[in-house]
Every structure is written in C-alpha cells, then in structure tokens.
Amino acid sequence: MYYFQESLSYIKDSVVNYVDIDYSLWITWFLAPLIITFLLPGIIGLFLYLSAFILYIYKLHWNTIKRTLQTGDKWDTARKTVGALWDAHGWIWHDYEINGIENLPKDGPALLIYYHGAIPVDIYYFIVKVLFAKNRLVHTVADHFLFKVPGFSVLAECMRVIPGTVQTCSNLLKDGNILAISPGGVYEAQFSLHYNLMWKKRLGFAKVALDAKVPIIPMFTENLREAFRTVSFGRRLFLRLYALLKFPIAPIYGGFPVKMITHLGKPIPYDENLTPEQLQTKVSLAIEDLIKKHQRIPGNILYALLDRIPQFRKEKSKNT
Structure with missing residues (x-):
C-alpha cells in the first residue's frame, strides 16, 4: 500500500513539474476539430447498426408481434x-426537407435518378419522408459490396434495397413501384468534386426506364457534400486502389449539421424515340440544372451551416 501511494505521488509530481498544462490544453483544443470531423462519419x-439491431429484434419476435x-x-x-428514427435525425441534424415532392406520383411507377454524396444520408431521409408523406416505399439500388457488410442484409430486406440488374429493376417498375438509382454510385461518392456528375458510360438506368416505359424524376440534395466530404489529398492513389479493388478507399470526414434540401425536378416522360445514350444525356442535363439552380459552387461549409437561418436563405435566393 505504501509503495502504491508513493507511485501515485511520483506520477502526480511528474505531471505537475514536467508537463505544461496550458500546452496540453492547447493541443487538445487544436486537435479537437480534426478528431471530431473524422469520428462523426462513424455516427452514421x-x-x-442500431437500425439493424432493431430490425433483428423485430424479425426474431415476429410471431408474437404478428399476433399483437x-x-x-x-x-x-x-x-x-x-423510419421515425431517421426522420428525427434528419430534422434535428440537417433541418431536412423536400422541395417538389408533388412531382412524385400518388400511385404508379417512377424512376428517381440522383446525385450520390460521399455518404448518401439524403436518400435515407428521403425514403422515410416519402414513406410518411405518401405512404409509399422507395426501392433503392445499392452497390454489391454493401451486401457483404454484416448487418446490411436485414436493412436491405426491410427497406427493399437490391443489387439491381436491368431486368430486376425493370420488373420492379412494371409492378408499379418507385425506384431510386444513382448512376455514379460509389465512384461518384468517392471522387466527385464540386458536384460534378461521374457517370462515365453507364446506361443501365436509361435501359431500365425505356424497358419499363416509366418517367424519370431527376433528384439532387443541396449541401450534400458540405455534410460529408472525402479527403482531397492522395486522389490519384485512391483512384488506382478503387480501380483495383472496386471498394471505397478514400477517407470520409464531416458530419456537419448543414441545411439539406432534396430537390425533385419535373418528370421526364417516357419517349420511345430516345436511345439510352440520348436519355442519359437528357437526365444528366436535368440534374446539372438542379445543381446550378440550388447549389453554391464551390461548396462552403460555413455558408451551408448558415443556410439553416431562414433570413440567410432568403438573401441567398435573391442573389441567385
């Protein structure tokens, strides 16, 4: 006991005599923003996983719940x-809202094409908003690697997330559902700068729309890349690693509580005379128009935070 107390006394004296407390506080203050910005994506x-946990409990106890x-x-x-959890999170953290929800059909199929953020939290918020406002579930297409992530399968089963081939997507639409696809996918999420579309020559969504004979609704979420961003350094290395592994490698930081508004454009009607290439061009121009109209470029995190103030948004609208 005596040696233990002596050891504690020695440690205390060492801290007091050899560690500059003010310097330690300064280091903590200096590093705190860096630590926070890289840890906040982990909250998502x-x-x-909290959602997956709730759904696993629900699945295991389904027989009891069914009787009830x-x-x-x-x-x-x-x-x-x-959905209530995500709706609350979107309202509190991003003051999330949808502009143009009247462009969604009350019933019948529609294909939503959207820009993919570093972390697509907007699509999570959007799905639950539509679920509560329209009582309709938006089916979504996700990258194949997500289905290998533990816990994702139960989320996919509940929220109707699919890997998505042309035929399965077309069949979903023919059954009268709403389907959301991001042609840029993970590639766009990792490497898009200043909200530029990175679709390459991906025509799958256009082939789906033409086969199912459904309208396409362009979709873009304002300030999405001010909420979460990928690091800008080491871009070439991350591009090479992605090309090799087909897995998101670039680190993501953020979690900033910026204002987020999902904008839905006017439906682009089915036109049998359009080729997949022509339809892709038409849709990309529609989304780029939404970006030019509603997004400050280059993006600015401070201004995106100020967008939560109604008066600031009014001044922004006047300037645009």
Missing part, C-alpha cells in the same frame, strides 16, 4: 419505427 455507421398487430406485412411496423 453506428446509426445503421394483426398485420400482413411483417416489415411495415418495423420500417416505420426505424
């Missing part, structure tokens, strides 16, 4: 429970 991952709720769709109540 934690939130996803007397409903035919085992995921309906769970979907809205998880």
Whole structure:
C-alpha cells in the first residue's frame, strides 16, 4: 500500500513539474476539430447498426408481434419505427426537407435518378419522408459490396434495397413501384468534386426506364457534400486502389449539421424515340440544372451551416 501511494505521488509530481498544462490544453483544443470531423462519419455507421439491431429484434419476435398487430406485412411496423428514427435525425441534424415532392406520383411507377454524396444520408431521409408523406416505399439500388457488410442484409430486406440488374429493376417498375438509382454510385461518392456528375458510360438506368416505359424524376440534395466530404489529398492513389479493388478507399470526414434540401425536378416522360445514350444525356442535363439552380459552387461549409437561418436563405435566393 505504501509503495502504491508513493507511485501515485511520483506520477502526480511528474505531471505537475514536467508537463505544461496550458500546452496540453492547447493541443487538445487544436486537435479537437480534426478528431471530431473524422469520428462523426462513424455516427452514421453506428446509426445503421442500431437500425439493424432493431430490425433483428423485430424479425426474431415476429410471431408474437404478428399476433399483437394483426398485420400482413411483417416489415411495415418495423420500417416505420426505424423510419421515425431517421426522420428525427434528419430534422434535428440537417433541418431536412423536400422541395417538389408533388412531382412524385400518388400511385404508379417512377424512376428517381440522383446525385450520390460521399455518404448518401439524403436518400435515407428521403425514403422515410416519402414513406410518411405518401405512404409509399422507395426501392433503392445499392452497390454489391454493401451486401457483404454484416448487418446490411436485414436493412436491405426491410427497406427493399437490391443489387439491381436491368431486368430486376425493370420488373420492379412494371409492378408499379418507385425506384431510386444513382448512376455514379460509389465512384461518384468517392471522387466527385464540386458536384460534378461521374457517370462515365453507364446506361443501365436509361435501359431500365425505356424497358419499363416509366418517367424519370431527376433528384439532387443541396449541401450534400458540405455534410460529408472525402479527403482531397492522395486522389490519384485512391483512384488506382478503387480501380483495383472496386471498394471505397478514400477517407470520409464531416458530419456537419448543414441545411439539406432534396430537390425533385419535373418528370421526364417516357419517349420511345430516345436511345439510352440520348436519355442519359437528357437526365444528366436535368440534374446539372438542379445543381446550378440550388447549389453554391464551390461548396462552403460555413455558408451551408448558415443556410439553416431562414433570413440567410432568403438573401441567398435573391442573389441567385
């Protein structure tokens, strides 16, 4: 006991005599923003796993819940429970809203084509907003690697997320559903700068729309890349690694509580005379028009935070 107390006394004296407390506080203050910006993206991952945990509990206890709720769709109540969590998160953290929700059909199919952010939190918020406002579930297409992530499968089953081939997507639309696709996918999420579309020659969504004979609704979320960003240094290295591994490598930072508004453009009607290449061009121009109209370029995190102030947004609208 005596030696233990002596050891504590020695450590205390060493800290007092040899460590500059003011310097330590300065280092903490200096590094805090860096630590926070790289840790906050982990909150989204934690939130996803929380959602998966709730859904696993719901799935395991489905028989009991079914007898209680007397409903035919085992995921309906769970979907809205998880949706309430995401809706609350979007409202509190990003003051999230949708502009142009009237462009979505009350019933019948539609294909949503959207710009992919570093972390597509906007599509999570959008799905639950539409679920509560229209009582319609937006099916989505996700990259194949996500289905190998532990916990994602139950989320995909509940929220109707699919890997997505041309035929499966077309069949979904022919059954009268709403489907959302980001042609840029993970590549656009990792390497897009200043909201530029990175679709390459991906024509799958255009072939789906033409085969299913459905309208396309362009979609873009304002300030999406001010909420989460990928690091700008080492871009060439990350591009090479992505080309080799087909897996997102570039580090993501952020989690900033910026104002986010999803803008839905006017539906682009089905036109049998258009080729997939022509339709891709038409849709990309529609999304680029939404970006030019609603997004400050280059993006600015401070201004995106100020967008949460209604008066600031009015001044921004006047300037644009």
